Amino acid sequence: MITPPASPQRGLTKAQVLLIFLVLTAAIATGLSIFSSASTVISLFRTATAGLFLPILLSLIMTFLLDPIVSFIERGEIRRTTCIFIVYFLIALLLYFAANWFAPHWQQMWGSLKTDMPRYLSRMVMFLNEAQTNLQSRFPIIEHYDLPGRARQLAEQFLAQILVQTPKSALRIGTLMILGPLFTFFFLRDGHRTMRAFIGLVPNRYFEMAHDLYYHVSRQMAHFIRGRILEAFIIGMVVTAGLSLTDIGYAPILGLFAGITNLVPYIGPIVGMIPGILIALVDLGMGGQFWWIVIVYVLLAQVVIDNFILIPILISRVSNLHPLWVILAIIMGGKLYGVLGMIIGVPVASIIKIAILETRHYRRTFTLPGAVQDNDQPTA
Known part of the structure; x- marks a missing residue:
């Protein structure tokens, strides 16, 4: 009698179940340990570099601005280090004469502004009371809303925040005055050499693509930064000259504020015009000078000079971002780094766009060595 073969056992033995349990436990423990270590390392790295982000960013901006001047002086067969020191000396000399010429005027304007600030605040409260009365007469639903009180509360919170941040801001300015020129010096002297060393680490089959990508990104970012700085300077000068034709005070301060805030797309110009319009409304009334x-x-400043002249010539051909992406970049940058993030959000978005487009163009134009063609395969 032939016995049928024994069927293989289904399921796992206790030893196999125990082994799988131990392996899974070890894998989970290892993953948690790696995650905890990575989180600790990232936290330590962020703590260590918290005060270096702004100096490095401003140093990169100054590097893009000063590199053409240094390269121009270097054509005279002068060492690059000497050229950098020459540029630093010229900048220090220019700042010295500018400070001696502007200091008395700025002190007088700041003193007058401190004296007039209570008057501006009281007139603003009066305008808010009138606006609240008109709104409540038309919309009874907001009868119990205290618009002047809410505005006063926001102003007090803003001033308190300024007073709290003033010592920290002074410390940051001192740090920037030391680290900014130092980092800029090394970026100007060794920046190209350092980037060539990093690109040299790229595998040979991607070397040309990495080199072209670095070239296009650095060139367009240099044009973008120089264009934005020049745009802000021109807008500030136009506003200062236009306000100087009227009887309004503090035209240089208002022009400087309008130029700086113009660095933030869309939102900045609106913020930059609010102080000038409020001061004109208080001092000049609703007359011809106010409308001028x-x-x-x-x-x-915004429609003719900025939108029709400066942006098409200096900015559009460099950034060329859709307005939706610009708004998203501003919002995300503001969430991460505040006002500074709103300013650098658009350049970062431009870098991402340039990297994607250049990589796509390279892959379409050239065949990467990693892609093996059918006709290149050896025949049997």
């Missing part, structure tokens, strides 16, 4: 100031801010 509105024309200077809105029509002359």
Whole structure:
């Protein structure tokens, strides 16, 4: 009698189950340990570099601005280090004469502004009371809303925040005055050499693509930064000149504020015109000079000079971002780094776009060595 073969056992033995349990436990423990270590390392890295982000960023901006001047002086067969020191000396000399010429005027304007600030605040409260009365007469639903009190509360919170941040800001400015020129010096002297060393680490089959990508990104970012700085300077000068034709005070301060805030796309110009319009409304009333100031801010500076002349020539051909992406970059940058993030959000988005487009163009134009063609395969 032939016995049928024994069927293989289904399921796992106790030893196999125990082994799988031990392996899974070890894998989970190892993963948790790696995650905890990585989180600790990232936290330590962020703590160690928290005060270096702004100096490095400003140093990179200064490097893009000063590199053409250094390269121009270097053509005279002068060592690059000597050229950098020459540029630093010229900048220090220019700042010295500018400070001696502007200091008395700025001190007088700041003193007058401190004296007039209570008057501006009281007139603003009066305007808010009138606006609240008109709104409550038309919309009874907001009868119990205290608009002047809410505005006063926001102003007090803003001033308190300024007072709290003033010592920290002074410390940061001192740090920037030391680290900014130091980092800029090394970026100007060794920046190209350092980037060539990093690109040299790229595998040979991707070397040309990495080199072209670095070249296009650095060139377009240099044009973008120089264009934005020049745009802000021109807008500030236009606003200062336009306000100087009226009886409004503090035209240089208002022009400087309008130029700086113009660095933030879309939102910055609106913020930059608010102080000038409020001061004109308080000091000049709703007369012809007030409407001229509105024309200077809105029509002359933003529509004609900025949108029709500066942006098409200096900015559009470099960034060329859709307005939706610009708004998203501003919002995300503001969430991460505040006002500074709103300013650098657009350049970072431009870098990402350039990297994607250049990589796509390279892959379409050239065949990467990693892609093996059918006709290149050896025949049997």
